[in-house]
Amino acid sequence: MKRIILAVLLLSIQSFGLVWADVTQDVQNYLNQGNKTSFRFEDNTIQTMAYLIEGEKGIEVIIDKNIDTKQSFAINLRDQNFLAYLEMTTQKLGLKYQVVDSKTIRISK
Numbered sequence: 001m002k003r004i005i006l007a008v009l010l011l012s013i014q015s016f017g018l019v020w021a022d023v024t025q026d027v028q029n030y031l032n033q034g035n036k037t038s039f040r041f042e043d044n045t046i047q048t049m050a051y052l053i054e055g056e057k058g059i060e061v062i063i064d065k066n067i068d069t070k071q072s073f074a075i076n077l078r079d080q081n082f083l084a085y086l087e088m089t090t091q092k093l094g095l096k097y098q099v100v101d102s103k104t105i106r107i108s109k
């Protein structure tokens with residue numbers, strides 16, 4: 001009986017991991033779609049990125065409280081998509097993103 005419960009538990013955990021990977025890929029594909037655009041800012045912040053993704057793509061961006069939202073850098077991306085913008089911004093600021101579900105991204109250190 002214990003072996004059956006353990007097997008079911010392990011299969012459930014494995015299935016959940018596959019579902020999370022599918023949702024991440026779906027959100028990345030969605031951010032990759034649409035017209036290419038240019039992102040040119042003298043003071044690009046994580047708040048700016050969150051605002052644009054929420055407004056243009058309808059995906060909520062949750063920023064952890066321990067992140068300095070005023071830290072900025074200049075960015076000049078030409079003919080790119082929102083996925084490239086998200087990845088460049090998080091990388092330059094030393095942050096990472098995680099897809100929580102199909103309509104939510106979490107930014108953390």
